[in-house]
Amino acid sequence: MVARKRKRAGRNSEEGIPSPPGYSAIPIKFSEKQQASHYLYVRAHSVREGAKSNWPQKRTLFILNVPPYCTEESLLRLLSPCGPVQSVELQEKPDLTENPKEPKSKYFHPKPVQGFQVAYVVFQKPSGVSAALTLKGPLLVSTESHPVKSGIHKWISDYTDSIPDPEALRVEVDTFMEAYDQKIAEEEAKAKEEEGVPDEEGWVKVTRRGRRPGLPRTEAASLRVLERERQKRARKELLNFYAWQHRESKMEHLAQLRKKFEEDKQRIELMRAQRKFRPY
Template identity: 85%
Template sequence: YVSKKKKKSIILSTNSSPPISFPAIPIKFSEKQQASHYLYVRAHSVREGTKSTWPRKRTLFVLNVPPYCTEECLSCLLSSCGPVQSMELQDKPDLAESLKEPRSKFFHPKPVPGFQVAYVVFQKPGGVSAALALKGPLLVSTESHPVKTGIQKWIRDYADSVPDPEALRVEVDTFMEAYDQKIAEEETKAKEEEGVPDEEGWVKVTRRGRRPVLPRTEAASLRVLERERRKRARKELLNFYAWQHRESKMEHLAQLRKKFEEDKQRIELLRAQRKFRPY
């Protein structure tokens, strides 16, 4: 038994109406496809006084982007609205509107395939208003810009997964230069703040005066680990039972007594040899 209110909520949730204030743009994969897929678009905006990665009045926020629609395909679909400056696909919208570091195609995992959202930045603000007025349907795969599927898509994905060594080297060098510069700035700032009392009169003390520890090589680390393993194995086998512990103590005491008697005899012999004997 389902109540009338529950039935009504089920019917409303299954309705495929677009979200509020999101104009719908119908798209098709190709001319052969009869049914249309809908992209929901809106001018990207944030609250007053909030920093955003995306420029205001030039950014279009797109929902319900299908998996086969790549950044290149979406740029081609919206190219009639105006020149596109940048494009970024994401799994979900940015909740925290803060500045982000640039993405890397080598060291960031690929997004999970599925429906995504997109942030499209136009060179002029008129591109956003033109995109909101699009009627469609727009074709994703055309003769001039075909979208690869099946084996061709797998071959392209495999080719894209193999990085270019020169491009990888350039990106690593650029990252390391920025990282070294950041560390140098932090050290300079720490030196300037060291010894200077703050507002409450506290002085910051750092560990700068400590002697730097030389990094261990791999061979030295392996030797240390092997030595620790042997020591641990010896400790585990030694005096495992209480009677073994007692016997080891008794043997140690017996060895000390024997050594004491030997030392006594040696001292007596030395004394006997030092006596004065004129005849």
């Protein structure tokens, strides 16, 4: 029995920490008081051949199973010993798009992702990814020098951060509108360049921009438009009046028919009562 126990213990020590295929496990703890460890599963970020990615190859570390209490600042502090970190970004799920990413807004996307997340950590050198894959834990997320807020303190901090700074909000809105105006101007310039140029099949694209610009209205033209609108409203009111009158005439006609029906019934009853011929 003793030999079997020793054999099982040795097998567990050889296997080490369980992790998904292709990933390395890094144990972390929220603080020194926590006894059980949580595991981050990390690997070098890679995509299939021929596909594009928003993250630089050989310098990006992909992390699974990031707990809610682990912030971007915490990951930056935990992985800084491996090498200079360029950026850290948390997401709800892995990024599979190949389009360029738009910058995040602090004010128009305020709701954080609830639950466990994934993270992309970009190092300045590829050696940072190699060093992160060989990290041994457990690593502490919250320390005395870098405490992580939890409980009521985190709720108060989140509420304080939810109140935007008016000046910073104005700057962000102005920046967004400038970028939007520039994008519209580029699209209009591109449309003007393509207008009138036949494509491969000989078709010519025609847009509204090719028409003659409309002349501004004069005072007399504005008065004519207003007069047409007034006549249209008067005609609509007249049609509604006729419809109401038609309904009233129908109701009156039905009332007269019912009255005549009752009178005819009374007349028939009277004629039956006055007839003198009685065969029996």
